Amino acid sequence: MTTHPPKHARYAYRGPVPHEVIKTVEFTLPPLQPGEARVAVLAAPVNPSDILTLTGEYGLLPPLPAVGGNEGVGRVEEIAGEPNGLEVGDVVLLPVGCGTWSTHLHLPVKTLVPLPHDVDPVQLSMLTVNPPTALLMLSEFVELQPGDWVIQNAANSAVGGYLAQLAKRRGINVINVVRRESAIEAVWAAGGEHVLVDAEDLPKRVRDAVGEVHVRLAVDCVGGVHTEHLARCLAAGGTLVNYGSMSGERCMISPRYFVFNDLTLRGFWLSQWYKRAAAERRRAVFAELAGLVADGTLHARVQDHYSIDHVADAVRAAHAGARSGKIIIEPNGPPRAAI
Known part of the structure; x- marks a missing residue:
């Protein structure tokens, strides 16, 4: 259970300068409902699709206001009702488009995919895109x-x-x-x-x-x-x-x-592939990719890590050209100064 107020990166409008529309704010988690799990987000990347969502140029835009972040991984802190094979402490892949730039999320248990515990969560956080x-x-x-x-x-x-x-x-x-x-x-x-x-x-x-x-x-x-x-x-x-x-x-x-x-x-x-592919096919792809990340076959370069309090700086860095790697937000990581 978190002892600090939850925070997420929220935007109420879209505009041509993406780091100006995203703000880190405190919020209140609603009561956990049966069939849900509370997940502490460990890592979430800033992808080009995230930038285009903030500017309004992406092909699929969530209703406003919205929380940024399309992919990431987290750790299960509490489960209400049937665990569906999950346990507290499990590292899980977060569902696509759930607003992963957040310290905590309440998510349906059935949407969470267990991942290996002994793999760098930063590398796992880039698994779904x-x-x-x-x-x-x-x-x-x-x-x-x-x-x-x-x-x-x-x-x-x-x-x-x-x-x-x-x-x-x-x-x-x-x-x-x-x-x-x-x-x-x-x-x-x-x-x-x-x-x-x-x-x-x-x-x-x-x-x-x-x-x-x-x-x-x-x-x-x-x-x-x-x-x-x-x-x-x-x-x-x-x-x-x-x-x-x-x-x-x-x-x-x-x-x-x-x-x-x-x-x-x-x-x-x-x-479009996510819409068409059967659940079994999606699980098979995730299982194959997670295994390749776990054995070191797949690895992405990372340029910088940012805390939840510096999401705007993370977005600015991701939007800049000539980067040497991915920009990662660690909502529950150690406090980091803006870079």
């Missing part, structure tokens, strides 16, 4: 086999890192593309190979680096002309999947490339 995005883009669009080739941009992002790690485990080769020279070292440090800076001559530099390989899948998170740069690296009949627009621009590609090369262009949004 970026790792499944990477895993599903590697498996849902093209039947890749060991030895196949994939090219991705935003390779220094969290999804890019997870995708490279998953591909390596499966024996799939990845060409990693970044937008600035300073990002190359981070991709190398994470175990990535074949790292190139994006430019108009990307297809030529790919050939110079790895030869005339048959690239079957391209994964785009940048948009703009960068979409076409990737498409030009694909073999005839290849597939390009877009899952974001870090450039802030629409995807641009000439029919010369996707028509004459018989390319398939697809979009991917994890929220």
Whole structure:
């Protein structure tokens, strides 16, 4: 049971400067209802989708006022009624979109997924957005086999890192593309190979680096002309999947490339997959990913940790460019000064 007033990061409006709309405030937990558990939130990341939710640009916006945070992990402090296999002290995955930037939450027991106790909760807190995005883009669009080739941009992002790690485990080769020279070292440090800076001559530099390989899948998170740069690296009949627009621009590609090369262009949004996927499939994906985090196969770089009192600073840092890793909020961690 918490001895301090609970706090959460709340916003009553949306605006173009996300750190200005989010405020840390105290709140009162309602009485615990049968079938609910009180969970102390251990860690919650600040994702691009969180930033877009605060600015009003995301594809799914909660009614206002709202609490920030789409994913995280917590520890069960109390259970009312049937425990449904949970125990006090269990580390659990929080349901997507429940407002995880909070010291405490009351949540239905049936929505909580038990996780390993002996794994870094910071790494587990990033389990429900970026790792499944990477895993599903590697498996849902093209039947890749060991030895196949994939090219991705935003390779220094969290999804890019997870995708490279998953591909390596499966024996799939990845060409990693970044937008600035300073990002190359981070991709190398994470175990990535074949790292190139994006430019108009990307297809030529790919050939110079790895030869005339048959690239079957391209994964785009940048948009703009960068979409076409990737498409030009694909073999005839290849597939390009877009899952974001870090450039802030629409995807641009000439029919010369996707028509004459018989390319398939697809979009991917994890929220749609969550709506379609059966509960058994979701549990299987989480179990696989949690196991890979536990054994060290999957790991995301972390730039900074922030307390619940400095959520606005965390959002500002996450919104800034040229980061070296994820921004993590630890609502029940040790007090930390603003960075």
